[in-house]
Amino acid sequence: MAFELTKEYVEKLALAAENRDTETVRTDLSELFAADISVVLKELDGPQAHYVLTQLDTEKGAEVLAEYEPDDRRELLRYFDSGEIARYVNILDSDDAVDLLKEQPIRIREEVIALVEDREQARFILDLLPYEPDTAGGLMQKELVRINVRQTVTECVEEIRRQAQDVEKVYTVYVIDDDETLLGIVSLKDIILAKRGSRIEQVYNQDVIYASTYDPAENVAELMRRYDLDALPVVNVQKRLLGQITIDDVVDVITEQAQEDIAAITGVSEEVEEDDSVWKITRSRLPWLGIGMIGSLMAAKFLGIFEHDLLLMVPALALFIPIIGSTGGNVGIQSSSFMVQILSDKSGISGGELWPRMLKILSVSVLKGLLIAVFVFLVTFLLLAHPLKLAMVVSISLLGVVLLSSFTGTVTPILLDRFGVNPSVASGPFITTANDFLGYSVYFGIADLLYHL
Amino acid sequence: MAFELTKEYVEKLALAAENRDTETVRTDLSELFAADISVVLKELDGPQAHYVLTQLDTEKGAEVLAEYEPDDRRELLRYFDSGEIARYVNILDSDDAVDLLKEQPIRIREEVIALVEDREQARFILDLLPYEPDTAGGLMQKELVRINVRQTVTECVEEIRRQAQDVEKVYTVYVIDDDETLLGIVSLKDIILAKRGSRIEQVYNQDVIYASTYDPAENVAELMRRYDLDALPVVNVQKRLLGQITIDDVVDVITEQAQEDIAAITGVSEEVEEDDSVWKITRSRLPWLGIGMIGSLMAAKFLGIFEHDLLLMVPALALFIPIIGSTGGNVGIQSSSFMVQILSDKSGISGGELWPRMLKILSVSVLKGLLIAVFVFLVTFLLLAHPLKLAMVVSISLLGVVLLSSFTGTVTPILLDRFGVNPSVASGPFITTANDFLGYSVYFGIADLLYHL
Known part of the structure; x- marks a missing residue:
């Protein structure tokens, strides 16, 4: 089609x-x-x-x-x-x-x-x-059909005829008083169904959802999604009707938000499309890769401390560097994306009860860490036949890495959100690299401890 | 509010x-x-x-x-x-x-x-x-207002009055012929603006966008988004009008799709919410972590080949295991998410010209790989003062890793898409782990070659 x-x-x-x-x-x-x-x-x-x-x-x-x-x-x-x-x-x-x-x-x-x-x-x-582009004021249009509450349905139809020339799509007629204060809405369907003689007063709906000019675009999208609205009136502080936001604009907001989140998670810093130049596409990916590079080079410098000591004594320690790195990364991403989901869901109970929630997140990470540690211990010791000490170092480190990455993965989105940054960034390469680094410190810290006992 | x-x-x-x-x-x-x-x-x-x-x-x-x-x-x-x-x-x-x-x-x-x-x-x-839930048939509702093309606007208003009792929101009136074939649409606004005596024939719009019952939900969402539609009629193969899909249902589809994509990328296999049990939340994350574990343990087994040879001879090789792993992962995620974006954008030129596109993707990865290789070579050799040979092994490997991960990151989404799997999965832990593994093979392969020359 x-x-x-x-x-x-x-x-x-x-x-x-x-x-x-x-x-x-x-x-x-x-x-x-x-x-x-x-x-x-x-x-x-x-x-x-x-x-x-x-x-x-x-x-x-x-x-x-x-x-x-x-x-x-x-x-x-x-x-x-x-x-x-x-x-x-x-x-x-x-x-x-x-x-x-x-x-x-x-x-x-x-x-x-x-x-x-x-x-x-x-x-x-x-x-x-x-108006700022990412606010209700920035999304609204001035074209809308309004009717005074004291008029009749017949007058309303005339009014719609007159005003509708300028309005591309008429979703709803807004009911106002003499001061242009928003009182309610009446749908085209209600007008068609109403008796010709009835007064607007008798047929309009006072339960109207509206936004203020300074409401953020994402709240507008959430309101319209939650209440299945086709159009949302926008008012100023005196509740004077200033404009309306239509659903097609909000569909675009929702789509863009999702793309931004995914770009943040996958570490693409600039919006690029397939027909952009090779250099522009490459450039958009370099900042994040650069951060990853610098983080990893710092890790190399850090691991260098153990080059002539632990690594020479127990070369097998190197074999488990990958599992430490990837576990830290994966657990961090999972925790932060879960937190991002919680932060973006504004329908639940607001605020309060911080401790029980934190306790739950802690329980999940302890459980996850123990399961992983036991599994890896068994495989390393029994299946791969490494010495007991090495298997212990690896599995204890993994427990530590899981706890630590869950913590950073949970706390970082909260902090970012509080400072007005898109919390999805917390699932991106920056935090992942930081988690890797933390992981190696724990691993070699514990190895140092156990092998120098 | x-x-x-x-x-x-x-x-x-x-x-x-x-x-x-x-x-x-x-x-x-x-x-x-x-x-x-x-x-x-x-x-x-x-x-x-x-x-x-x-x-x-x-x-x-x-x-x-x-x-x-x-x-x-x-x-x-x-x-x-x-x-x-x-x-x-x-x-x-x-x-x-x-x-x-x-x-x-x-x-x-x-x-x-x-x-x-x-x-x-x-x-x-x-x-x-x-109807399958993820198709136009699964999204549509039977309630709609239809009018025969041979009727007049006055009759249409009567018809709307009669039918609208059952229809929650009237967006559009569908115009049909005697066989219920969809001919076009007429908006409530047009009906209000039309002269009472006019015939539907004279006022309706024949340019109507419609979906077939078996069209996938994501195509429906894309159609409604692209053409700013509030409602989309659904027809069968004979173009008989069967139902309509309203924008509020599609907003939910778009939101869910975005959540699914993010879940796929961040490796959460089952939808969970904050108030689910500790066990359910943990369980939802284990499959992906498990795959990561098994991949990393296989990597450990593989690296074990070099434990008593290369790693003993050049312990410093271990220091760069993290940079190899994280680069493969990051580059793979960037390439695959770019490919996913291209696959989901159905508005561009369809098909054709595969080779120029592939050549472009190749150019981006070569450029990216060279920049990274040169940067890391300079830092390793000059700043961290490692031997020339080691710096060469690391930077040549990185070039290889970037090329290889770009390739898998580009091809995997295309294959997944062809087999009907959500291509976003390609940015998830499974491919990341596979890329890590490939990266280590390249690294130790090149090291083996250069150190045994």
Whole structure:
């Protein structure tokens, strides 16, 4: 069902753009949805994409621009003059218009706003510009349908007819009083079902969930997910209705959050895509690898202390360096991802009872550590036939490593979260490397102790 | 704005439930949304939760059940008899009803279906039961508003009035012909804006995106995300309209997918929550740790080959075991997560051009490997003052390890994807352990070669 992009299609379109062949361009794109056109245009070079986009009617062109990724859009719009951009900004939803303008240099941004024909739209944009992108204010659009509580359902339908021209999708009608205070909502379905003569007062729903402009985007996403909302009104401190957030924007927030978490865990520092340059892709991975390198080189320096002593006396100690390293890493990742899950789940009992929770996490790690230690002791001593002393050093160290990595894996996400850093970073290479290092210290510490008894 | 659950609140409610104090229970819960009541009930024991739920009116009770996690719901419903369950199933949306019934033992499932009063609902449920949960068929609900293309807008409004009683949220009206073939859609907004006398034919939109019953859930999510849809119609091979999928269900799919990916990467095999038992939490982590253990013990066995030879001759070789292990792991995770991202992005050019893509991935790894090798050579030889030969062994091995782990990290997700396994698993402990092992082989292989020249 989804549109499939082929190389032939792109080549044909690129050729038509080069030849300024309006007819072919229009016919080729007429059947496509805006989201698909944006995918096609990404395959063309800047001047070609500029030509193609200007051949579409302005409304469709604006839709296409709304579908672009920020980086690609900034790149594309370098080929447009301020007047052209203003024509699209004029009819975009105000939230999309602001996103687009925030990507532009300030000079161009101001030129474009001055050129926007619809003065209400320009006012909307100026209202929205100050909000931080990752807050409810940064996600909201000004377009919405509102109705005064003292009106009737018949008047409401008229009002919807009048206002709905500017609103792309009408999910809900917001009920306000004379001061524009949000009182409640009434769904389109309720309006259609209501008797024509009834008053809004009689049919509207006062149980309304709303966000404040400064609420973080992730809380907005959680609210809309938990209460299955299609649209969420945004109010200021006086509960005055300022805008609404629609579910499609929040779906994007949820998707991006998940990608960020995975990038943090897998240690990719910069967002890259397949068609980025070899150097950009390589660069995005170097910082984390570099941290890993430096950590491991420090470990090498540290282990060097034992090179002419323990390692010469018991070379077999080297054989278990891998198991110490990987156990520390794996246990740390598991503990931290569990903690991240707990931190992100805001539906449970809030605060309180820190000690019982910590005790439980401790029990899990003791149990896990004992099981691992006993298993590895048996394999090392009985199956691999290493001396008793070595088997003891390895298994006692593993118990220590499990306890230690569980501790760091649990505490680090809490600290990161408190300092406003994405706690998923705690599952990334930085903490893993630190855990490895801790593990080797425990291992050689215990070996030193037992072999010099 | 969101509801905050406190311990005092739960204790008060539990006491009221014990004392069969209907008045307090009803007053306490009257202001809460269904999603919040489900959070409260999870804190009570089974019989208490059963009592509280039966004190709510059936409609609210059904909403609360729809908000439950599958495991918790199965646990809770053990305290309900089939007649009680049937009353809720009777009014749930058909997709939620089927989810609930699929969690029940077959005997109870059949009893409940037989007891459902609304025979249309029972038929809906029997229609939906056969579909796999992770497909469009498994996500869809039968409730929707449809209108014949030959009717007028006025008739459509009447039809919506009639049908909307059963449909919780009306997003879109589906336009069909006499054979129930899906022809297009018309939004509630369009209906409100249309002139009363117009015919559906004149106002409906033929560009409709739809899914087939067997489409995988992740494709459905991608379609709805890409085209910003609130509802997606589901058809059979003859394009007959069978049901619809609403955005709130898809938001849950996206959230769950992200959690699954992260669980796969961090090696947690079974979904656990904070309030699960110590044993269950421990158990969920053991399979992956076990694989790590066995891999590392095999590595120990393998390294044992060099214990009385290379390691005795050059004990310093042991110092760089950590850097070999962690580099293999980190590079493998980065490559595989990049590949997973490419595999999940279905919007780009499909198929074709395998070789240029592979060449690019190869270039990135060669560049990455060379940078790392040169850096580590300089640090080892100049800063840590190790012999030239050792520095060469370490840096050549690192180049080999980077190339090898990039290769496995790239190929494994493709193979897993082809065999229908979640490719994110490739970033998990299994592949990491395999990469470690490969890395040690390369390291000692090269050392063996250079030191026995």
